[in-house]
Amino acid sequence: TRVLLTGGSGFIAAHTLDVLLKHGHSVITTVRTQQKADKIKAAYKSYADKGQLDFAIVPDIAQEGAFDQAVISDPPFEAVLHTASPFHFNVTDVKKDLLDPAIIGTTGILKSIKKSAPSVKTVVITSSFAAIVNPSKGFWPGHEYTEEDWNPITMEEAQENPMSGYRASKTFAEKAAWEFLEKQKPNFSLATINPPMVFGPIIHNLDTLENINTSNQRLVFAAQGKFKDEIPPTGVHLWVDVRDVAEAHVAAFEKPEAANKRFFTLTGFFSNKELCQIIGKNFPQYKDLPTDETPGGDYPEGGKEGIYKFSNKRSVDVLGLKYRGLEECVVDAVKSFQEVGL
Numbered sequence: 215t216r217v218l219l220t221g222g223s224g225f226i227a228a229h230t231l232d233v234l235l236k237h238g239h240s241v242i243t244t245v246r247t248q249q250k251a252d253k254i255k256a257a258y259k260s261y262a263d264k265g266q267l268d269f270a271i272v273p274d275i276a277q278e279g280a281f282d283q284a285v286i287s288d289p290p291f292e293a294v295l296h297t298a299s300p301f302h303f304n305v306t307d308v309k310k311d312l313l314d315p316a317i318i319g320t321t322g323i324l325k326s327i328k329k330s331a332p333s334v335k336t337v338v339i340t341s342s343f344a345a346i347v348n349p350s351k352g353f354w355p356g357h358e359y360t361e362e363d364w365n366p367i368t369m370e371e372a373q374e375n376p377m378s379g380y381r382a383s384k385t386f387a388e389k390a391a392w393e394f395l396e397k398q399k400p401n402f403s404l405a406t407i408n409p410p411m412v413f414g415p416i417i418h419n420l421d422t423l424e425n426i427n428t429s430n431q432r433l434v435f436a437a438q439g440k441f442k443d444e445i446p447p448t449g450v451h452l453w454v455d456v457r458d459v460a461e462a463h464v465a466a467f468e469k470p471e472a473a474n475k476r477f478f479t480l481t482g483f484f485s486n487k488e489l490c491q492i493i494g495k496n497f498p499q500y501k502d503l504p505t506d507e508t509p510g511g512d513y514p515e516g517g518k519e520g521i522y523k524f525s526n527k528r529s530v531d532v533l534g535l536k537y538r539g540l541e542e543c544v545v546d547a548v549k550s551f552q553e554v555g556l
């Protein structure tokens with residue numbers, strides 16, 4: 215299948231590109247600069263040489279019409295995977311830095327496809343658990359999160375802090391996509407992938423660990439000894455391996471049954487304390503890890519029973535996912551950080 219993948223330089227997108235190429239799909243991926251394209255090309259030279267991989271430069275997805283050129287290709291695209299969206303909390307202006315690229319990026323690519331790429335049959339969008347969770351409910355014991363849940367966040371609450379801004383950006387972007395489908399009745403179907411915290415090996419050409427992607431940051435900090443005296447609160451206690459998220463994106467357009475569904479793709483619970491324990495057990499060279507006595511980073515009172523439940527049933531049944539375990543994920547992640555100087 216001829217596929218357009220946005221944000222190819224990202225943590226999740228790099229794995230998605232890897233799966234796409236290995237499944238034999240022909241891919242054009244968008245990146246912000248030629249330099250980023252060149253790096254990916256070098257890593258996948260054999261695919262690029264035989265014409266299975268090419269690039270389109272889209273410097274800023276928040277600009278109206280940003281994807282107008284990128285959606286046009288020969289042979290024409292049949293599937294579009296839209297992963298590009300800011301995921302960081304280093305923001306000065308929630309609207310400009312988070313909401314606009316997420317929302318305009320999403321509606322923009324859908325408009326461009328409808329206008330200029332009628333051959334596209336499926337669009338897969340990387341949404342998030344951020345668009346599912348209701349943060350005001352806290353650990354919400356007794357509740358089971360599924361694809362039926364929506365974050366009720368308002369535009370006003372989005373402005374409160376960068377975390378709310380990020381969650382709102384994902385919620386409003388996903389809502390806008392489903393609304394587009396309903397109102398514009400385009401030729402394509404939609405599927406969204408809604409992962410919680412994504413951990414795992416990095417394969418996206420990172421120059422320095424200072425630029426580690428947001429969700430992997432705590433693993434780097436733990437190994438660097440930053441949690442020696444106190445482990446920070448875990449926040450969301452749900453996780454998934456990046457390789458499973460990548461498989462989910464590809465299965466979501468390969469399998470017709472996935473059309474017009476959200477997929478809550480997750481493995482299960484974790485705590486920051488468990489992450490530290492796994493690193494300590496497998497990498498004895500890192501000396502400044504917390505011990506079992508170090509405060510913080512644990513489950514709330516009552517352990518996992520004190521937290522909401524979840525169902526990943528749809529992703530297993532429809533996408534055929536087989537989720538990897540936490541230890542394998544953390545070990546492979548840390549090994550990949552070692553190649554960038556950990």
Ligand code: NDP
Nearest residue numbers: 221223224225226274275298299300315342411412427429
């Ligand atoms: P990364 O930061 O590694 O990837 C984000 C990608 O989006 C990068 O390729 C980045 O390009 C691109 N991007 C961001 N803003 C713009 C913009 N204004 N114009 C063009 N490109 C832009 O993070 P992830 O791989 O983790 O995130 C990928 C997707 O997954 C996002 O949609 C995120 O919300 C979602 N997600 C991630 C989770 C996680 O735990 N990692 C959990 C749930 C959802 P560049 O690097 O060049 O700036």
